[in-house]
Amino acid sequence: MTVLHRVESESGVADTATVTAERHSPLEHRVAEFERSAVHGPRGVRLAEEPFLTQLDLRMPPSGTALRAVSEELGLPVPAANRVSGDERQGLLWLGPDEWLLVAEEGRAGELLGVVRSAQQGEAGSAVDVSANRTTLRLSGPMAREVLEKVCSVDLHPRAFSTGHCAQTLLGRAVAVLWQVGREPEYRVLVRCSFANYLADLLLDAMAEFLPG
């Protein structure tokens, strides 16, 4: 077999150093709009993009040794269903009985893929870099839940959903991963890039009720 160039590096294409100047997030042109739409105070709510977060999709048998090894290596317990372990800096989100999403700060895909794959030791499972697949919206403020309740049918009442909870669900007509990161409340919404503008439109529209005047 004549392979002239690497077919697949250990950690995938995105491994190579990030070329920041060439990189664009789907909502970067809407920063000013987000700022204009922010409402402060007791009936406040704000929207922002947190682009380029590292995201790895992990699929593994839930009872296998690979999962335990990966969890130990990352220092993150395996989260219960619909929960997140870790924090905003590095969190492991439950997506399904054999699927998790590792979310970390920007630019760590290569390193973390290496950690996961070496912990996996060739056992069944997959780890795929999906950092560019989704962008992240951050919705926060006392009215954030009220806003989400206009577009999402999951029960978001504090008795049912609170900090450290996550859900894959529909926001309007877009599938998204909802992650409550703070009590205020504060949410991260991970959404596929092509839906990001729609979702931003949807949330800004739902927020408009709280704009003064």
Added chain:
Amino acid sequence: MTSSPNPHRLNASVRSGRIDRARAIDCTVDGRRVRGHPGDTLASALLACGITEVGPSIHRGRARGVFTADCTEPNALVQRLDGCPEPMLPATELEIYEGLEVRTLSGVGWLSGQRDTAGYDKKFVRSDVVVVGAGPAGLAASLVAARGGARVMLIDQHRELGGTLPDGQAHVSGHPATEWVGRAARELAENENVRILTRSVALGCYDHNYLLVAERRAEHLPVWRSSGPRQRLWHVRAGQVVLATGAHERPLVFADNDRPGVMLASAVRSYVNRYAVLPGREGVVFTTSDSAYATALDLLSCGARVPAIVDTRAEPPARLVEQVRAAGAQVYPGSVVTAATGEPGVTGVRIAGLDGNGSLTGTPVEVGCDLLAVSGGWNPAVQLFAQSGGTVRWDPVVAGFVPDSPGGRSARVVGAARGTYDLAGCLAQGFAAGAEAATVAGFRVAPPAVPQVDGDRPVGRPRPVWAVPDESRPRRECTEHFVDLQRDATVADVHAATETGMRSVQHVKRYTTVSTGVEQGKSSGVNTIGVLAETLAASSPGEVGTTTFRPPYTPVPLALFAGRTRGPLYDPVRTTPMHTRHEQAGAVFEDVGQWKRARYYPKNGEDMETAVLRECAAARTGVALQDVSTLGRIEVVGSDAPVFLDRVYTNKFSNLPVGKARYGVMCGADGMVLDDGVSLRLAEDRYLMSTTTGGAAKVLDWLEEWLQTEWPKLDVYCTSVTEQWAAVAVVGPDSRTVVGRLAPELDVSAEGFGFMRFAETVLRNGVPARVARVSFSGELAFEVNVARWYGQALWDAAMEAGRDLGITPYGTETMHVLRAEKGFVIVGQDTDGTVTPLDLGMNWAVSRSKDFIGKRSLSRPEMLRADRKHLVGLLPVDGHSLLPEGAHLVDQRAPRRPPVPMLGHVTSSYRSAALGRTFALGLVSGGRERVGEVLRAPVGGTDIEVEVTTPVFYDEEGVRRDGAAQG
């Protein structure tokens, strides 16, 4: 008094009413100024001004008046003119505000062409206990459930809580009932787990305790004062439902029962007590049960005269009779009102005796009046209960259809909604149901003791009369005995329906149009059923049964259902990271599912045809590029990935070497083509599958279905990476040069980078990329993939690298032409779920050596028929006619008149720059055997002759894909 704008408004010392007399509100009705106060409905304001009459009736033009004080109103329907005109609003429910302008209607409104700019939105919430109706029973249920700690939602149609308590004079624990209501409202409002929605109608109650609730948030406010949504549609998922929906009073049917001045007895009470309006000064009361005696007492206590209380019962409860006699009213027991007299408004009634058989006795007497308060009994509001799957039965004791317990499901029905009309009973049922519901929902709580109450206590059984016999005419001639005021339907109409042979209430409803108005049978339904039962000599209305109760409970604007889901928020518009560049290049877009894909890039005002010919020429003779970031991509990982792909693709993937790519076709179990695409083998245990743009989600679902439900032991995991990647196809003889510049580290020579190979590299701009030599055009072509966030940079770099070669962006239309020239199918365009790979002539892609999903189906007799439709090429004989896609193809000798046997149809049709003519693909019965035949395509009255060919039109030898044509 005459100078007062509200001559019928009661003095505050007589009745304070729930209105704010300190402020006046002016609105306009039919051009007339009507003055009322905050708290008034349009109907109460009209009555206060002495206006009883509203628009004439729909068919017969008869004068009509305000008839109710609730959502069952059949007459006082208005068109709102201020703001966005809205039709058929009941004046009895319309709260007045400054600037309100309406026109009264004759049963028909009109839709405005104006765009409704008011906001309508939605909200999704869950609640442990949902209580519909904030009368005494509903309030009681809410209080207990909330005390148990449950999340409670209390929904009521009206501005104020309390149900009909503010309409009456009842006392709880020695204080006016309204004070108890106030305390309950405060307790609920202070509980953070309780949400109270007033001015909100539960429109429907569906499976699994799903309720839709329409909240009027700003309807009662003038447009200039309302901010935020005007109405909100709540999608409520309840753990437990308590229905305390109350009851609606029935009208009575007698001659000229539609005259202005005839009004429901409960409505009269409501106007007197809630709105401090006296609808008449001489009020006759005609009743079949106890409740209307309170109406008489209310009228008397306001200084009105009550010349007669006409009771169908021979022996009304003595206590009531004594009470009203003491107050100055005369009671006519065992009697009926046979007719209202006066025109247009009521000036009197004719009273006659009614014997035990329901026949008139004695000589009718005439009594003068300007108001006739009628009570035909009560209909429990079982609509929501029935919608949620409950059944109802006729209860002869309460003379109404009541929930058939234990026939219903999870909804608990309490109070008047189940035929309980006394206050103590309503409170007891409410407390019990609230406690039960909360306990079942996980919040254990016990019902409190019922407080001491003093209020209406019905003691006598009602004696319903469905239609008072006419003094002289038989039923078939009772054309002024109205059963449905809004539809102008009469006893004679119901009789006529039975004469034509109809027996079912459903048929009679549709024949007579009874209950098809906005009240949807709430007032007309049961009387019609009663009349029908008598006409058919049925034993009771229960034997006739009801029509089906359907949502919505009250009319609702369609705009509310749309909510914010319109315009740009109607459906997601998905765009690729290069979208801005396509816009800047002037692309015309087409919708492919939710994606916006560039269709073509017109230059200098080109039409599509010209642009596409230019783009095609660039791809065939120079270099062109397309954004292919919408293709679906799935990583298939695991030691069994090769086995798995062998099973899902018709061709083999286990023998694909690492570093190489292969085209594959997927079938359903029925053998029909499902999707296709190229898969790369990244490693022994790792493939990157691509799918069609529209098939991405479907294919992932499909793979997961087989892995999870059929082959759980396979070590395979699928991950969608569609949007991890952005990609461009660089196509044409000069593509090698362009990709060579774009990816300087890559050996792009024919020898160094063979067809269906791929490699990873770093582009000139530093961006890591995966480059594959795949071609959907037959030309030398490369597909360059980068992480999604580099998509725009990739586009820019490719354009830059090909600028001196005239690199031309092309869209989906050109892509379609290029692939069709090569006979490559597009799944979903050239296939439609009835086409197998063999029909497409793709035997080369169908493995004989392994099983795959759908293989067994390919040998079913149906699949082996010689007349199956095959993919063929089609060449219009004249060389320039463009066949419409979808055009039928018939034999030349086929008859001109139907039935014309159809041989097939055109699936793709284009003009080709390379061929210098038009051409098409199509599916034709036994098509491969027809190559060379000429068929007819009848198009718009003329025929286009087409020759059947093989589907490959261009470079049949396949030499161009390696760039042989270069140089």
Added chain:
Amino acid sequence: MLLIRCPWCGDRDEVEFRYGGQADVDYPADPERLDDTAWGNYLFVRANPLGTLTERWVHTAGCRRWFSVVRDTATNEMSPDIPSRRESR
């Protein structure tokens, strides 16, 4: 709008799911050994009772797991779920 209990994500609205028809219609071990009628039955013939039916759903907008429920087709009452086979292995 039915409320469907995903065995993994909990109660979610019906819009998040896709219906998968009658459950337990297994892919034949060796399709080639089935005659045309038997294969046709596998492909096309499904129960359609008025009453209880074991059926499959997939939580497409959530965890993408397939699972089975017993539903009364007359009342839409749904019984507790049966975990999909992958998870029960």
